[in-house]
Amino acid sequence: MRGGRGLTxxxxxxAPHGAEVIPRLANGRELKRxxxxxxxxxxxxxxxxxxxxxxxxVATPHNLRLLGKIGLVISENSSGRPRESRREVCLKARxxxxxxxxxxxxxxxxxxxxxxxxxxTAEGPSSEMPxxxxxxxxxxxx
Numbered sequence: 001m002r003g004g005r006g007l008t009x010x011x012x013x014x015a016p017h018g019a020e021v022i023p024r025l026a027n028g029r030e031l032k033r034x035x036x037x038x039x040x041x042x043x044x045x046x047x048x049x050x051x052x053x054x055x056x057x058v059a060t061p062h063n064l065r066l067l068g069k070i071g072l073v074i075s076e077n078s079s080g081r082p083r084e085s086r087r088e089v090c091l092k093a094r095x096x097x098x099x100x101x102x103x104x105x106x107x108x109x110x111x112x113x114x115x116x117x118x119x120x121t122a123e124g125p126s127s128e129m130p131x132x133x134x135x136x137x138x139x140x141x142x
Contacts, residue, residue: 011051013044015138022137025084041138055096060134064117071117073129074100080131091136
């Protein structure tokens, strides 16, 4: 998305997010079987990069489950560490808090059932939302 006065979507996609997409997490059989998916994810990453978004918004069904609400992460940081058979990967990301709060305000004004979600502290290094696999796998596999 690009900021400015409007919130312009410059790219949109749906990405697979099974742990097998990340080579380090795939077992021998899955490593070969998921190779075409890995190639597609790398192409997707290049397409996103060429669109030059100011911010990447990830909608995932695997993060917070808020009854009757849509959670918008307003944490400063997010990280995850999925593990498969003693193998793990780690991904950390800074979150665009200013954009998230703007999206929260606009969504609330449009009567959408949104709520800001944070974890740890309100700000600083401990303001860190755990990253679910629906976010981490597409983000960490390219």
